[in-house]
Amino acid sequence: MMYSDKVMDHFTNPRNVGEIIDADGIGEVGNAKCGDIMRMYLKIEDGIIEDVKFKTFGCGSAIASSSMATELIKGKTIDEAMRLTNKAVADALDGLPPVKMHCSVLAEQAIKSALLDYSKKHNIHIEGLEDINFDDDHHHDIEE
Amino acid sequence: MMYSDKVMDHFTNPRNVGEIIDADGIGEVGNAKCGDIMRMYLKIEDGIIEDVKFKTFGCGSAIASSSMATELIKGKTIDEAMRLTNKAVADALDGLPPVKMHCSVLAEQAIKSALLDYSKKHNIHIEGLEDINFDDDHHHDIEE
Amino acid sequence: MTKYIYMDNAATTPVKKEVFDEMLPFFSEQYGNPSSVYSLANASKMAVEKARERVAIAIGADKKEIFFTAGGSESDNWAIKGIAYSQKKKGNHIITTKIEHHGILHTCQYLEKQGFEVTYLDVDEDGIVDLEQLRASIKDTTILISIMFANNEIGTIQPIKEIGKIAKENDVLFHTDAVQAMGHVKIDVNDLNIDLLSMSAHKIYGPKGVGALYIRRGVKIDPLISGGAQERNKRAGTENVPGIVGLGKAVEIAYENMEDSNKKLINLRDSLIKKIEDNIDYIRLNGHRTERLPGNVNFSFEFIEGESLLLSLDMVGIAASSGSACTSGSLDPSHVLLSIGLPHEIAHGSLRLSLGDFNTEDEIDYVVDKLVTIVDRLRQMSPLYDR
Amino acid sequence: MTKYIYMDNAATTPVKKEVFDEMLPFFSEQYGNPSSVYSLANASKMAVEKARERVAIAIGADKKEIFFTAGGSESDNWAIKGIAYSQKKKGNHIITTKIEHHGILHTCQYLEKQGFEVTYLDVDEDGIVDLEQLRASIKDTTILISIMFANNEIGTIQPIKEIGKIAKENDVLFHTDAVQAMGHVKIDVNDLNIDLLSMSAHKIYGPKGVGALYIRRGVKIDPLISGGAQERNKRAGTENVPGIVGLGKAVEIAYENMEDSNKKLINLRDSLIKKIEDNIDYIRLNGHRTERLPGNVNFSFEFIEGESLLLSLDMVGIAASSGSACTSGSLDPSHVLLSIGLPHEIAHGSLRLSLGDFNTEDEIDYVVDKLVTIVDRLRQMSPLYDR
Numbered sequence A, B: 001m002m003y004s005d006k007v008m009d010h011f012t013n014p015r016n017v018g019e020i021i022d023a024d025g026i027g028e029v030g031n032a033k034c035g036d037i038m039r040m041y042l043k044i045e046d047g048i049i050e051d052v053k054f055k056t057f058g059c060g061s062a063i064a065s066s067s068m069a070t071e072l073i074k075g076k077t078i079d080e081a082m083r084l085t086n087k088a089v090a091d092a093l094d095g096l097p098p099v100k101m102h103c104s105v106l107a108e109q110a111i112k113s114a115l116l117d118y119s120k121k122h123n124i125h126i127e128g129l130e131d132i133n134f135d136d137d138h139h140h141d142i143e144e
Numbered sequence C, D: 001m002t003k004y005i006y007m008d009n010a011a012t013t014p015v016k017k018e019v020f021d022e023m024l025p026f027f028s029e030q031y032g033n034p035s036s037v038y039s040l041a042n043a044s045k046m047a048v049e050k051a052r053e054r055v056a057i058a059i060g061a062d063k064k065e066i067f068f069t070a071g072g073s074e075s076d077n078w079a080i081k082g083i084a085y086s087q088k089k090k091g092n093h094i095i096t097t098k099i100e101h102h103g104i105l106h107t108c109q110y111l112e113k114q115g116f117e118v119t120y121l122d123v124d125e126d127g128i129v130d131l132e133q134l135r136a137s138i139k140d141t142t143i144l145i146s147i148m149f150a151n152n153e154i155g156t157i158q159p160i161k162e163i164g165k166i167a168k169e170n171d172v173l174f175h176t177d178a179v180q181a182m183g184h185v186k187i188d189v190n191d192l193n194i195d196l197l198s199m200s201a202h203k204i205y206g207p208k209g210v211g212a213l214y215i216r217r218g219v220k221i222d223p224l225i226s227g228g229a230q231e232r233n234k235r236a237g238t239e240n241v242p243g244i245v246g247l248g249k250a251v252e253i254a255y256e257n258m259e260d261s262n263k264k265l266i267n268l269r270d271s272l273i274k275k276i277e278d279n280i281d282y283i284r285l286n287g288h289r290t291e292r293l294p295g296n297v298n299f300s301f302e303f304i305e306g307e308s309l310l311l312s313l314d315m316v317g318i319a320a321s322s323g324s325a326c327t328s329g330s331l332d333p334s335h336v337l338l339s340i341g342l343p344h345e346i347a348h349g350s351l352r353l354s355l356g357d358f359n360t361e362d363e364i365d366y367v368v369d370k371l372v373t374i375v376d377r378l379r380q381m382s383p384l385y386d387r
């Protein structure tokens, strides 16, 4: 496993770690059995993500992906956050090893899961959330 | 293959190489197909092996065994020559590698074959020659 | 970061200077092929035979019972497949354990696909194999019992003498993967009734890519690598002369120094265990507390995941491992930790610190100090910790 | 005897200085296990990948198609057994030749005992395989054609491109043992339609005990050594890092210097052949006169036997071989020489002088001079000479 400097930076100094007590949306994906759980807290005002925090149990790349994902959506609109792909997270980290791509998937899913929670709690329809399947059994061993 | 100094000495400076034109007995054993032929020439007077010469097509240990065997029987009685075993030849050479023991067998057999020739030509009975079987198909690969 | 602390000696070790010095001439000077007849080859041939003798002496074997291989994995594959194929007329049943190295496990799984039947024995929470289950598993078709001498992850040492006795009583061949035990445990293959034994040089300060298989005289085994007549016709391939020389020297050193080295390692190990237990909570020592390799320390830290622990340790100059080095490409929790009953999430948070001849008490203190901080930091980040 | 002349480069070669220098750090300094996650392991991992790339470039392959092994014999065994077992549902027929290295021949014979069917193709008196017979031998059940690139005893180079074409036309996998060809022949696995290719480092000034198998992407093969996830899950065992680095460097040097080195070797070879032919009678050059490895010289000397020739040469400081180094433990005449039609007694009197980068024209003269004397001396001793 060789991580980029960006990954190591976000792993060592993760941005936005923590909780938001009065979060507008909380999402959790992953599975402790698989060794990874990601929880995202969103503070949303006027369709803008004012604050975001995360807690992650997982590998270095899971922690770095969480950190990067929070940076990428902070201050953005819900729409923009919805359009964040795992690939964008991985690219922003200067790439992830093939076996670790799924960690970035977790980050994308954690955000969507938190937005889903927000949409339910606030009874707001968000385009694109309907047909998302939060797959716990993501595969760890797909290489290419 | 690691040969003793004795083997190397007898290989490099073989004793009694050559032919005896008016030999009293000539014996040849081995098989060119197997890569070894040993021919022994005996000059016998009054039951004493007055002279002995050999020619050998074969490996280093076959040449050394021929040389040593001729030395061991030269000047000896027919009876003594008959009692020369392959083991005695090998021992006199400070031993042979296991795969090479059969070369000393050839030397023993070459002498007996020459004695047989002598006994037939001179119509002399030699005790112990009756039941010898000169085995061409000696095995090269018996290790222990 | 100025110093680098290597605590992954169960994954591999550096080649010791005395070992390398003996290997050196065989690369570019005494390069003769041992199978050749000329004098240049004698040095190689004699060096290989000297190494064979050193290995034989260390385990109470005859030198004709030692066959050099390319490492522990080849030895394991050879033992299992070689016996399976050569004895398949007698039977098709193999007994092993759930905590073997993948070199054994994956080979057994492969043989299952070829029509062999394999029983994987359970172990208790310390990792000790169930002898009653072993006895009960033996049947008419059983041709081989393969049980590792000491486990690479949790360090547990098996009751090999009893296992050997059971195998002998039932007239079944007994193979043991002693890759981790070599140099740390006294081994006499006759006393222990071992028929086949795997070892690897790079775990005992020898070079990578060379090992040996002990095969008791008279045991029939198919070759894994056929071809030239090397290794008494049982393992083809031009001999890795420098590697074999390195293995021989490494084994010799390991057995000469064993008592001193073990005493030192056990002191360090027990000190490291105590200091971790005294300073960090929500942890669990994995493996047997006393029937344990002198250099093995393995803990689970709840609420955190192994790789992030390793990365954090690496950043402060500490090399360690989470389970077997061979499996760190995969992210499944270790089959060994699951077999001793750990839940998945706890198995994920395990750390192996394996000590070697070059570690010091100072390093222990440094590691504990850093570990306290790192574990705390990762727990603060973990959504499981606050539950 | 002051100088020692090494003319057995087909048996093995010394490790070149540039090769050894690259290997050196990986024994005791950069000793990390490439499978580990910490930074010490990065150097090992990167070194292994760099070697993989060097090997791939040399044969026109992708680096993901290169798998490191413990040498030519393991590569050969893996290719044959691995394909046989993985394709056995498709068929059980393998085609090879009568002049393969024992690494192939004995493996095929082993598979015959396991129920596979093997066709051993004839070769002509120069050692060239019969392409018509090859075509005619292919049937529905044929799963593999394995034909060596160049022969280790007589140096004959096969028409690999045509063979590759035939294999492809018939949709049969094609393996070639290129252990002797590597570094002397331009190889492009795609151009030549090669699906699997074996190589070994110690034949090209790399270390003993390491080699590689090229496996074309998409070719399904069973592992020979299963276990850890090394080598993309296809070949288990902690990587022999220094060995692999040595292989990579040796391959790189061999291909960079190929033209110059071949030119020099061919000059030496042809000069040696001419001088022997001019000075000794009752001889026969074995192998093809032009489709021949640049360093290979192989003669039969009538009326004398090979081992005594070798011993005599050794005593004047010349290292040579009689047939394959791997078979010199056995005393059967070489299967290769018999296959090209030599009678047994002439096959027994064969000598291989294999030239390498360190040989000189002066050495050629010295060898011919000594050879004349030795052949004469042995013939004088031979009961066959006077007939």
Ligand SMILES: Cc1ncc(COP(=O)(O)O)c(C=O)c1O
Pocket: C236, C237, C238, C239, D010, D070, D071, D072, D073, D074, D076, D101, D103, D148, D150, D151, D152, D177, D178, D179, D180, D200, D201, D202, D209, D211, D326
């Ligand atoms: C043609 C050929 N194939 C295979 C081998 C076996 O290679 P290794 O000795 O590296 O196992 C050799 C050399 O011994 C060879 O010449």
Ligand SMILES: Cc1ncc(COP(=O)(O)O)c(C=O)c1O
Pocket: C010, C070, C071, C072, C073, C074, C076, C101, C103, C148, C150, C151, C152, C177, C179, C180, C200, C201, C202, C209, C211, C326, D236, D237, D238, D239
């Ligand atoms: C118990 C055990 N068996 C087998 C092996 C495999 O040895 P090698 O890496 O030398 O193939 C190892 C180490 O990786 C091991 O710890």
Ligand code: FES
Pocket: A034, A035, A036, A058, A059, A060, A061, A062, A100, A102, A103, A140, C331
């Ligand atoms: S969280 Fe599963 S490996 Fe990164």
Ligand code: FES
Pocket: B034, B035, B036, B058, B059, B060, B061, B062, B100, B102, B103, B140, D331
């Ligand atoms: S004569 Fe047959 S090997 Fe010595």
